[in-house]
Amino acid sequence: MSTAGRMAIGDAMDRLVRGGLPVRFTAYDGSSAGPPDAEIGIHLRTERGLSYLMTAPGDLGLARAYVSGDLDLVGVHPGDPYPLMSLLKDHTNFRVPAPAEALRLARGLGLSHLRPPAPPPQEHLPRWRRAVEGLRHSMTRDAEAIHHHYDVSNRFYELVLGPSMAYTCALYETPEATLEEAQFAKFDLVARKLGLRPGQKLLDVGCGWGTMVRHAAREYGVKALGVTLSLEQAQWAKEAIDREGLGDLAEVRHLDYRDVVETDFDAVSSIGLTEHIGVRNYPSYFSHLRDRLKPGGRLLNHCITRPHNRRTETGAFIDRYVFPDGELIGSGTIITAAQDAGLEVQHNENIRLHYASTLRDWNRNLLASWDECVAEVGEGTARVWGLYIAGSRIGFERDEIELHHVLATRNHEDGRSEFPMRPDW
Known part of the structure; x- marks a missing residue:
């Protein structure tokens, strides 16, 4: 004493x-x-x-x-x-x-x-309070969760994510690769796994700032549609499409993926969306994406996973400060849901260590632009990002969380998949 x-x-x-x-x-x-x-x-x-x-x-x-x-x-x-x-x-x-x-x-x-002090302003409501205000993973509640995390400041994201504006795991083909090289490699791997060719149609759900949409249009001559629940992302993406002169091929809409009515897409990419939709919604999610594909079309699902298939909530910090209502599960559950929706799973790949490297490089960007980041969003939010990046990096390094690519096809009625005998990417 x-x-x-x-x-x-x-x-x-x-x-x-x-x-x-x-x-x-x-x-x-x-x-x-x-x-x-x-x-x-x-x-x-x-x-x-x-x-x-x-x-x-x-x-x-x-x-x-x-x-x-x-x-x-x-x-x-x-x-x-x-x-x-x-x-x-x-x-x-x-x-x-x-x-x-x-x-x-x-x-x-x-x-x-x-006596609990008032939480910092960066903190989102607890799960029980959100439940009072709307059903979990309803369109309204999902839109609010996405707004909380993504509509912070496009300038802040430019500083942390770099020119690619890709807020998903990159692919480091060599240990010396830069973040931008690794992000290009990631989007190109997705494009090759989907077998994109000029004249095809791509749907990118949860498209973020439209990087996959622009990559597919620019590098493969594909007519690409992206949808995002973040208004700021959609606005930024539209400006980027115009800057790059891709308006005849690329489009981004401020839209829930469940409201996409077009069909007959040759390919669907989902890069970092599944974490937000809720495990109980996997059946309707994969069924909806299957129905967007033409027979012979391919779906690439890229998402953070757990190393097991037990239902567990994210930690309180991640849920309140980073990804409200986010849910993670093992790749086995994702594969099962895709198969039950009538898709044939052709390939599964875990690239978790690449995400540890991605987070390392995001942190380098955050530190290099710390004063500008703080001026843009305040030191509290900048500190949230430092905590989130560090904790996630440790999780990927130690196999507490993983990153899986699940590639599937919508087959013809006679069973033809139009998939090669061996992966061709």
């Missing part, structure tokens, strides 16, 4: 970590924990930060304190918590105290800190 009868925050931290912290922890009350000579550390600046940690133990409380500026990193850039998070993940073993001990700790730190 301190002289005022309160427990030192550093002492409480020591009690909650088996084996001690691998980093230096300091707090506004002058207390500390962890090795004094550690190069990386955490500083708790305010009582509000302590309240965040006490009222939302785990990643949500830490995120709230960090995003609000009540928790600072020491020895690392505020936009790059990757080194700190890696150390904590490898060498920290937090324990859950028994109820009686938890009460003693709370009293020692001050019961007033059990």
